[in-house]
Amino acid sequence: MxxxxxxxxxxxxxxxxxxxxxxxxxxxxxxxxxxxxxxxxxxxxxxxxxxxxxxxxxxxxxxxxxxxxxxxxxxxxxxxxxxxxxxxxxxxxxxxxxxxxxxxxxxxxxxxxxxxxxxxxxxxxxxxxxxxxxxxxxxxxxxxxxxFVTCGGVNLKEVNFKTMESRLVPGLYFAGEILDIDGVTGGFNFQSAWTTGYLAGLAMATND
Ligand SMILES: Cc1cc2nc3c(=O)[nH]c(=O)nc-3n(C[C@H](O)[C@H](O)[C@H](O)COP(=O)(O)OP(=O)(O)OC[C@H]3O[C@@H](n4cnc5c(N)ncnc54)[C@H](O)[C@@H]3O)c2cc1C
Structure with missing residues (x-):
């Protein structure tokens, strides 16, 4: 069928x-x-x-x-x-x-x-x-x-969403699939990966 x-x-x-x-x-x-x-x-x-x-x-x-x-x-x-x-x-x-x-x-x-x-x-x-x-x-x-996308991942409570830095391990940053975020298909997962990647990259580049 x-x-x-x-x-x-x-x-x-x-x-x-x-x-x-x-x-x-x-x-x-x-x-x-x-x-x-x-x-x-x-x-x-x-x-x-x-x-x-x-x-x-x-x-x-x-x-x-x-x-x-x-x-x-x-x-x-x-x-x-x-x-x-x-x-x-x-x-x-x-x-x-x-x-x-x-x-x-x-x-x-x-x-x-x-x-x-x-x-x-x-x-x-x-x-x-x-x-x-x-x-x-x-x-x-x-x-x-x-x-298509995996459920589960790093607990969001353990991440600072302004910088994507771990609240438990300073200097460790997360982006994309590794986070406990899974959207329905249609672009939400790409968006999440790009947004968190951008924030993490920016924070790492500007971190003294
Ligand atoms: C078939 C399929 C269809 C999808 N369709 C959609 C869709 O329509 N819309 C949507 O929003 N999402 C979709 N997704 C989900 C989306 O692709 C992912 O959520 C998104 O790509 C996650 O981005 P990421 O950068 O976190 O991980 P990834 O895109 O998986 O990137 C991780 C990268 O790290 C590399 N890597 C892994 N280990 C190492 C290592 N040790 N050293 C160096 N590099 C390493 C990998 O090779 C890979 O390039 C789909 C996924 C699949 C599999």
Whole structure:
């Protein structure tokens, strides 16, 4: 499904049994998994809980967040009534890319030959569940250096932000990624690196 995108999708992250972070926005399926602005933001806000849970977490995806679950069910039932003799794989009735629809129905236990009239209410419930809160397991994280920006770093309380000098070790200056600053992608990390680099450089050059 690489290249398939859905906008908006709603994502909910449950890590360590205590976190319920969520994001709504564009989701992109790549050759290695899920990406796109909603995924990157969720991964940024969830960085610490994901780390604490050793990257074992659950991701719930609502592929149709514009509709309440009941309306999704009504829509699916209407398609079943209208297109009883048609193959489910080819007549989807909801606004999702074809390849994604085929993947979702397979997860609900529907084969490419199954026709709408043939599916039981249990399978129909399963389909609605997959469409509105499909569960995906997160098991581990990407390889080192694949990440865009790293969460964590030198504690900001230990740094004088006028000069970027350490409050603990005089004469030691910090800038960029080494600080505990991580912005969403879009230029904020570059800006932080440039600004802190400028301040540190200026302070070091003028320090007697
Ligand atoms: C794929 C990718 C996409 C990104 N996209 C964005 C984006 O769209 N917007 C955004 O804002 N941010 C983005 N970032 C994040 C941004 O690039 C970093 O936050 C920023 O570059 C950090 O700057 P820095 O100077 O602190 O560190 P770096 O840019 O990592 O620079 C550190 C430098 O130190 C050198 N170095 C390391 N060890 C030593 C050593 N022992 N001796 C001498 N030199 C050493 C390294 O070779 C490197 O040149 C992206 C990052 C990645 C990886």
């Amino acid at each position: 690489a290249g398939v995108s859905v906008n908006p999708a709603q994502l909910r992250l449950s890590a360590g049994g205590k976190s319920q972070l969520q994001q709504i926005g564009p989701l992109l399926i790549t050759h290695w998994g899920l990406s796109g602005p909603a995924v990157l933001k969720l991964s940024a806000w969830g960085a610490r809980v994901l780390h604490e849970s050793r990257y074992q977490a659950k991701l719930l995806i609502n592929w149709l967040p514009d509709l309440p679950q009941e309306q999704v069910r009504e829509k699916v039932l209407a398609v079943k009534d209208e297109w009883g003799k048609k193959a489910i794989a080819l007549h989807r009735g909801v606004d999702l890319p074809h390849r994604l629809w085929q993947y979702i129905i397979a997860r609900a236990g529907i084969t490419t030959e199954d026709r709408w009239a043939e599916i039981s209410s249990k399978t129909l419930n399963q389909l609605v569940q997959e469409l509105t809160q499909g569960q995906y397991l997160i098991n581990g994280k990407g390889a080192f250096k694949e990440e």
